[in-house]
Amino acid sequence: MIHYSEILNASILIVDDQASNVSLFEQLLSDAGYSNIASTMDPSSVCELHRKNRYDLILLDLQMPVMDGFQVMEGLKTNVEDAYLPVLVITAQPGHKLRALQVGAKDFISKPFDLVEVKTRIHNLLEVRLLYKKLESYSKILEAKVEERTAELRESEARYRSLTELASDWYWEQDEQMNFTKVSGPVLEMLGIRVDALASDVEESVEEGWNEEERKKLQDTINARQPFLDFVFSRAHPDGSAQKFQVSGEPMFDRHCRFIGYRGIGVELTSK
Structure with missing residues (x-):
């Protein structure tokens, strides 16, 4: 939301080759409470002035000698730092209105002036302009936070991967269907899954003998998309040998929280 005082403090540039028109708008804006008003009768200086001051609104006369308002707007478009062209054109030619809007003007004021209409259009455009600037500022802050968070996550993942190399027998990743997509270490062999299942469409083949209660508890945790730490599960083989594994895992989500x-x-805890 834009406070009324912010609108009155917005920066405005008046561009007109007629001194009487410049004085009229300066008086009109001053009487309405605007406090940050500048003017020029030289249209060739507008682009440089805007680059220095980033005006919130430019009141631009279209019919000026040497350089008309359309040429001024084309010049303003070259300012890559300002994607929003804050121009309110002034014209006595009905045919110029559509062309001005097509070139990039945000609104127009017709001559002869209706002072109530002029003040209303100026107020409305300034409100939109200030909202746009707030959105632009927020987007930059958000983008910086995302970049910072991404860097933190990459650093965290690098530390995590380094830790797994030192503290575990294996590291794995699975997709949303729980198919293995990345494996480091003999995890597939240890779990009794054919190694070629990772790189082919062949259905995975898993040995029997798992403790079903343990497997169900782990599966319930996974179905709830919850992390698990040092979960122990076991498997008994037909020849009487047994294996115990300790596993820790966490769910992964993309930037859309999917x-x-x-x-x-x-790690494999026992093998006998």
């Missing part, structure tokens, strides 16, 4: 899978580390 679940995209799991990643984790694990």
